Amino acid sequence: MEIFVQQLINGITLGSIYGLIAIGYTMVYGIIGMINFAHGDVFMVGAFLALIAFLALVAIGVTAVPLALFLVLLIAMALTSLYGWTVERLAYRPLRHSFRLAPLISAIGMSIVLQNYVQIAQGARVKPLPPLIQGGYTLIDNDVFIVRLSNVQILVVVTTLALMAVFSWVIARTRLGRDMRACEQDLKMASLVGVDVDRTISLTFVIGAALAAVAGIMTLLYYGVIDFYIGFVAGVKAFTAAVLGGIGSLPGAMLGGLLIGLIETFWSAYFSSEYKDVAAFSILIIVLIFLPTGILGRPEIEKV
Amino acid sequence: MSAQVATTTVATAVPLLAVRGVKTYYGNIIALRGVDLEVHDGEIVTLIGANGAGKSTLMMTIFGNPRAREGQILYEGRDITHMPTHEIVRLRIAQSPEGRRIFGRMTVLENLQLGATIADPARFEEDLARVLRLFPRLKERIDQRGGTLSGGEQQMLAIARALVSRPRLLLLDEPSLGLAPLLVKQIFAAIRELNEREKLTVFLVEQNAFHALKLAHRGYVMVNGEITLSGTGRELLKRPEIRAAYLEGGRR
Numbered sequence: 001m002e003i004f005v006q007q008l009i010n011g012i013t014l015g016s017i018y019g020l021i022a023i024g025y026t027m028v029y030g031i032i033g034m035i036n037f038a039h040g041d042v043f044m045v046g047a048f049l050a051l052i053a054f055l056a057l058v059a060i061g062v063t064a065v066p067l068a069l070f071l072v073l074l075i076a077m078a079l080t081s082l083y084g085w086t087v088e089r090l091a092y093r094p095l096r097h098s099f100r101l102a103p104l105i106s107a108i109g110m111s112i113v114l115q116n117y118v119q120i121a122q123g124a125r126v127k128p129l130p131p132l133i134q135g136g137y138t139l140i141d142n143d144v145f146i147v148r149l150s151n152v153q154i155l156v157v158v159t160t161l162a163l164m165a166v167f168s169w170v171i172a173r174t175r176l177g178r179d180m181r182a183c184e185q186d187l188k189m190a191s192l193v194g195v196d197v198d199r200t201i202s203l204t205f206v207i208g209a210a211l212a213a214v215a216g217i218m219t220l221l222y223y224g225v226i227d228f229y230i231g232f233v234a235g236v237k238a239f240t241a242a243v244l245g246g247i248g249s250l251p252g253a254m255l256g257g258l259l260i261g262l263i264e265t266f267w268s269a270y271f272s273s274e275y276k277d278v279a280a281f282s283i284l285i286i287v288l289i290f291l292p293t294g295i296l297g298r299p300e301i302e303k304v
Numbered sequence: 305m306s307a308q309v310a311t312t313t314v315a316t317a318v319p320l321l322a323v324r325g326v327k328t329y330y331g332n333i334i335a336l337r338g339v340d341l342e343v344h345d346g347e348i349v350t351l352i353g354a355n356g357a358g359k360s361t362l363m364m365t366i367f368g369n370p371r372a373r374e375g376q377i378l379y380e381g382r383d384i385t386h387m388p389t390h391e392i393v394r395l396r397i398a399q400s401p402e403g404r405r406i407f408g409r410m411t412v413l414e415n416l417q418l419g420a421t422i423a424d425p426a427r428f429e430e431d432l433a434r435v436l437r438l439f440p441r442l443k444e445r446i447d448q449r450g451g452t453l454s455g456g457e458q459q460m461l462a463i464a465r466a467l468v469s470r471p472r473l474l475l476l477d478e479p480s481l482g483l484a485p486l487l488v489k490q491i492f493a494a495i496r497e498l499n500e501r502e503k504l505t506v507f508l509v510e511q512n513a514f515h516a517l518k519l520a521h522r523g524y525v526m527v528n529g530e531i532t533l534s535g536t537g538r539e540l541l542k543r544p545e546i547r548a549a550y551l552e553g554g555r556r
Contacts, residue, residue: 178418179418181407181409181410181414182410185407186405186407189407190418191369191389192393192399192405193398193418193421195418196390198388
């Protein structure tokens, strides 16, 4: 029971991070129908920018943790957005009217470029960040087990929930969200009513990158170490989450992220941590056999 | 850039829309073989022709998607051939396209809000009330998703979505397609009313040649990517080749 509660807490934390990254995959897929394979690496860049920002803030004497955290959040989100925007501009937009696989190949190339760029610029070694947020709450403490909910975990989950609430509101209620949904449903018609499609696509990449940056910061705070390769594994997991939830569906990405996080943690706890990835991907395969469009994905059943 | 001068009162010789020698290709296949036509301010002009003649391609070429490979498209004398689609819309040209293209997973209201993308947001309520008066059916369905509407309602929505931005030039691609005769009548009556009351210029693509030619001031006939005939609606209705090809069951 204690193990279960502890793993539930860990799984939700991990799932929140996956969910934030998965939104970027699902949004881009929804609008232009491509898988942005560089998105995991944009997340990695976000984590590095956050680390650099932390160190820079400490160097100039900003040591109050809440203030530093807030500033890092802003800086990393802004700069990572710029990366997301640039990637789309350089690698995808010129290929928009090319054959379908072209942007996909370009995305894989972009992923390699970002990884090697960070490896060269920052070195291949693992980069640590001393724990900034310590402490937490002991929920259960009998003689055998201690179930703890750390402050970092609270921060991760609360930030994720808040961001997802804001993001859902933007999509459902604002003009930008409406334009994005219009582009998602019919790019050509969206341009016929006067929506600037290129700008909307750019903003999609910007928002996706900003959310990935937050995931990067959370990873940095939660694990305390990052390296240039974290984008690959996290990217594949988040992509799996997006597919599991139903690619193109935003609630699906959040749900999928949560599920992948939970499957992974529970499998590690009860079976073997070496095979946790196998477990996550197996569940994906099983779900896709019975629900080819994912859990919340919709089959096209509209009147034409 | 766009000089919003009241050109409606000044009788200018410059047509509102002029298509000059436009050739459009899909890959290497030619779809428009050098089309010339004009639409003047305040007119209803119709373009009729058989399936696959290139009518819808012309409608989309006017909006730059696909782009004309040769020739020019002029709006109030200004070359818009290479302008991005969303900027062409900003010149107050609206289209209700082939196949209606309703945003099916959005409500009727959201579809209309999108239609008003280029309009002044402060006047949205007023514009909305205006189109809902024209199509009261949409008012009952305002919070329903576009995809759940009937075909006729979707057609009304497509036209309303084009009208809500207060266009000067309205392009309608087969508004009568798949609709019951009574509804076709209603929609054509609405077009006439808009033209007479609000001086809306209409460029109408139709297969329903009889209704279209009766409604229009002038008409063009397109065959295989070329304009083969033009004249006033009445003239064209009398032409034997038109009667044979488009009005009497496709006898040749």
